Amino acid sequence: MSSRVETLEFQAEARQLLQLMVHSIYSDKDIFLRELISNASDALDKLRIASLVDDRLRVDTTDLRIEIEADREQRTLTVRDNGIGMSRDEVVGLIGTIAKSGTAELLRKLRESQDAAASSDLIGQFGVGFYSTFMVADRVTLLTGRAGESGGTRWESDGEGTYVIEAVDDAPRGTAVTVHLKPEDSEDRLFDYTSEAKIREIVKRYSDFIAWPIRLVPAPGEKSENAAGDEAGAAGEGDEKADEKPLNSMKALWARPSSEVDAAEYNEFYRHLSHDWTDPLEVIHMKGEGTFEYEALLFIPARAPFDLHTRDARRGVQLYVKRVFIMDDCAELLPNYLRFVRGVVDAHDLSLNISREILQQDRRIQLVRRRLVKKVLASVRALQENDAERYRAFWKEFGAAVKEGLVEDGDNEEAILEILSVGSTRDAEQATTLREYVERMKDGQNEIYYLTGDSRAMIENSPHMEAFQARGYEVLILTDPVDEVWVERVAQFDGKPLKSIAKGQVDLDTDDERKSSEPEREQQLKDFAALLPWLAVKLQDDVKEVRLSTRLTTSPACLVGDTFDLTPALEKMYRAMGQNVPHSRRILELNPTHPLVVGLRKAHEQDADSGALAETADLLYGMALLAEGGELRDPARFTRLLADRLASAL
Known part of the structure; x- marks a missing residue:
């Protein structure tokens, strides 16, 4: 054995997670064994794939397996696989640190949580299953050898902040995790993890569907409780014998008829796939027949993963070919x-060594993809129609991601629009669908009105809303960043155009109202004939036109865009992505009845060259910009001008 032994510290966040696990009061401590078996299964999967794609990796894959060895005398439980194994750097990277974005957010939520069960659920959400061993262990030892490499690595820790790692010369291929169980006490007698009956129960409940055989290995000097006369075959690297009959059935859940699978089996399979400790929101079990056969078992989670909106978000669908x-x-x-969907697709007619490049061009895979997408969207639609509470839960967690499909997936635009749920001025608490909005449209209303912004409060108080509120028109309130993008791409819903109330002209008058107000309107245009072009010249760096407004009732001014202009938020978004988009000057609309605007007109008639008049114009533009949540070009100057005006008024 090599003398290279190092004692290293866990990453700070990993150390905090370890302490949470060590002191966890999560009631179902059995899950630590499920997590170790799941990790072992992943290692066997990886070795199978590596052996197919790398001819230089000469390994025997005829007897891939998972073994569990319980030693009552030493109070240890070992989970061993002969899979891909890990190098020293992988051990340090995967176990000594937690390099996942979002861990800090997890810890913040855990500190804020007052509910022990909720805390444990959060731990599960972030997929740190290996650490669950410290709920039952006062020490954990790991021995691993990487396939294709000589020697191996031994890792050990008591979960108190440091770990010991050393190189060894004789590690077999694969990984063995030995859990040194905490001393048994009166409260933990139900958790005797050296009991064969307990191990069988846990494997049956959590891991029955694992594709690799899980076998019991008696500890040296012991004999399996259920293996008398039924032992065969080598188990591990020594002389121990393993039960010939695996503990698990190894039946692919997705290949069984849905009528033969109960909810508990679906839930456990989902947890195995996702490392989420909560039940899925929806299960989708489907089978494709014909020229290309496949089975699919998909799950919609109950809550969004922490990395849902990060660039390197983990995808959740596994591909099998003939159960491999x-x-x-x-x-x-x-x-x-739909990156949040978890599950399995098992195709019958693909090659076992198919590559990602081939998949991208394979027409059969594209056909499966289209069917899966339609099935997922149809399942959400069914929730919308039959279970409003679960539908609202889905949309709260995944709505922002689904709306990305309106930009990416034109083929399914109509289906996505049908399940869309957005805020509305009709109800501050309850979102609405586009279908419901259309059904409530006023007589004579031909457009679906909406306004985008950073928050509901900002939109509700926007000057653009004034005429619509006064007339009782419902306006959709869109606050997700993706809303800025998809509303530019989607032209209509159910034959009704989508119309931003912050763009173009707004005229909500009826024909009779328009006719009766025409004389007043003509008079206003005459009154402001000199001021409007003067303001346009004064503010030419920021606005391209100044005109009288029909959308304002109480505010003095607002900024609007032309029908096909980018919104300021969208411009900012594109620039953040490195795209050089030109700045779009806006249109300044004035409320001809507001005292400030009337006063500005009169002051201009008296002295168009007044410095105070020019400053008032700048203040008026700045107020319109701030009212919509915009950013001032020179906040200090605006503040100084405003302070001077307030002081002169006192």
């Missing part, structure tokens, strides 16, 4: 906007 695992995150099976 091919790849873990098959992006070709579902579009990016």
